Amino acid sequence: MTNPLIVLVGPTASGKTSLALRLAEEFNGEIVSCDSVAVYRGMEIGTAKPSQEERSLIQHHMIDVAWPDEACTAGDYSRQAREALSGITERGHLPIVAGGTGLYLRALIDGLFPSPPTNPDWREHLRHRAETHGAAYLHRILTRLDATAAAAIHTNDVPKVIRAIEVSLAAKQPLTQQWQKGRDELTGYRILRLGLDPPRPLLYERINQRAAAMFDRGLIEETERLIERYGRDCRPLTSLGYAEAAAVLRGELTREQAVVQAQQGHRNYAKRQATWFRREAGIHWLKGVGGDPGITEQARQLVAQHLNANNPSS
Numbered sequence: 001m002t003n004p005l006i007v008l009v010g011p012t013a014s015g016k017t018s019l020a021l022r023l024a025e026e027f028n029g030e031i032v033s034c035d036s037v038a039v040y041r042g043m044e045i046g047t048a049k050p051s052q053e054e055r056s057l058i059q060h061h062m063i064d065v066a067w068p069d070e071a072c073t074a075g076d077y078s079r080q081a082r083e084a085l086s087g088i089t090e091r092g093h094l095p096i097v098a099g100g101t102g103l104y105l106r107a108l109i110d111g112l113f114p115s116p117p118t119n120p121d122w123r124e125h126l127r128h129r130a131e132t133h134g135a136a137y138l139h140r141i142l143t144r145l146d147a148t149a150a151a152a153i154h155t156n157d158v159p160k161v162i163r164a165i166e167v168s169l170a171a172k173q174p175l176t177q178q179w180q181k182g183r184d185e186l187t188g189y190r191i192l193r194l195g196l197d198p199p200r201p202l203l204y205e206r207i208n209q210r211a212a213a214m215f216d217r218g219l220i221e222e223t224e225r226l227i228e229r230y231g232r233d234c235r236p237l238t239s240l241g242y243a244e245a246a247a248v249l250r251g252e253l254t255r256e257q258a259v260v261q262a263q264q265g266h267r268n269y270a271k272r273q274a275t276w277f278r279r280e281a282g283i284h285w286l287k288g289v290g291g292d293p294g295i296t297e298q299a300r301q302l303v304a305q306h307l308n309a310n311n312p313s314s
Contacts, residue, residue: 003089004307005189008098008299009034009105009277010196011270013206015290017050019196020098021058022296023303030059030088032081034099034108037239039077040068042226045219046241048210061088068226068236074107081108082186094307095189102152102276109191111184119170126162141165146174148279151272156238192306194299195283196290197274204267206289211241211263215255220245240265 006023010016020031031050033039038047041064049063061084066072081097081104088095099105130138135156142161143150145168153160164175198206223245226237237246244258244265253261277283284302288295 002188002190004094005085005191006094006096006303006306007105007109007191007193008096008196009102009193009280009283010100010290011198011203011273011277012048012100012266013210013270014100014196014198014203015206015292015295016098016100016196017048017054017290019194019290019296019299020096021050021054022290023299024058024094024096026300027094027303027307028092029094029096030061030084030091032084032088032095032097033060033062034077034081034097034101034105035062036072036074036077036101036104037236038063038099039065039072040236041066042068042229043222043236043242045214045217045222046239046245048214067230068234069230074104075112077104078107078112085186085189100273102273102280109186111186119166122166122169123162126165127158130158130162135161138162138165142168145169146176148176148276149174151275154240154269154272156240156243157235158238159235190306190309191282192302193280193283194302195277195285196295197285197287198289199287202289203270207266207270208263211266212259214241214262215245215259220248220255220258224249240269 006029008016008020023029024031035047037043038049039062050060055063062077062081065080085095097105097108126138135158138158138161139150139153139155142153142165145165149164149168153164155161168175219241223237223242226234226242227246227249230237232246237243241262244253244262247253248255248258286295286298290296
């Protein structure tokens with residue numbers, strides 16, 4: 001016997017949170033976040049987490065499960081998220097995985113490959129390259145080694161870029177090809193995959209508004225508090241929004257410049273997310289934003305059909 005599972009993906013600011021909440025309300029669901037930064041406590045404004053009110057209405061999982069100075073890898077996420085899925089199904093509720101971190105979703109659904117041994121010398125060499133030549137230089141190296149992995153990892157996420165390069169070099173094979181080896185796939189679920197695909201002008205307008213609103217809500221102040229507690233080298237603070245806010249605190253950008261840079265960064269990230277998810281098979285694409293009534297109705301019908309189906313739909 002298999003249990004139904006809904007997976008909702010899409011680029012940043014496409015309305016995933018709104019749609020996931022509507023579906024959870026109608027189908028007695030619980031939401032499993034799939035966001036590599038929302039896992040960290042204290043990072044509220046820059047992550048666009050569901051509000052406390054939304055979290056009180058629908059139970060959420062994989063939000064605030066680690067401190068910013070703790071590692072939370074794709075493997076860590078996969079193990080904890082699978083435990084959350086089991087608990088949701090045991091309670092007789094519908095699990096809804098919603099988010100935009102493609103690597104974490106792949107780890108959850110497809111499992112991870114056996115990782116080759118680490119090489120401290122290579123890692124230190126790559127760190128030195130990042131410090132002397134910049135994060136973009138290192139990201140270009142990864143693009144030459146594995147363009148698919150590079151599309152999924154943000155340029156400023158130097159530790160993930162280094163790890164992807166290190167693994168590709170150690171195995172003499174691109175990281176994404178290694179994902180096909182010996183993976184522990186998720187079993188016991190029949191999955192309906194939904195994807196939000198808003199028109200690009202509308203998506204970019206929403207991205208620009210969201211990025212500006214983060215600064216209006218106090219992103220710089222939140223970043224300052226996080227730096228005071230965890231230090232400037234805390235890895236999650238290199239993520240979009242926080243990196244620009246930290247640059248303001250260092251006097252490298254004005255607030256206005258930081259907003260513009262964050263907006264551009266989020267738009268670029270949305271392009272990479274779209275590229276990643278377009279490669280995934282079996283996604284039912286919804287041509288709009290999650291808050292649109294028409295999109296909600298399309299998703300509702302697909303979920304209802306999936307729940308009533310006798311045979312696996314994906």
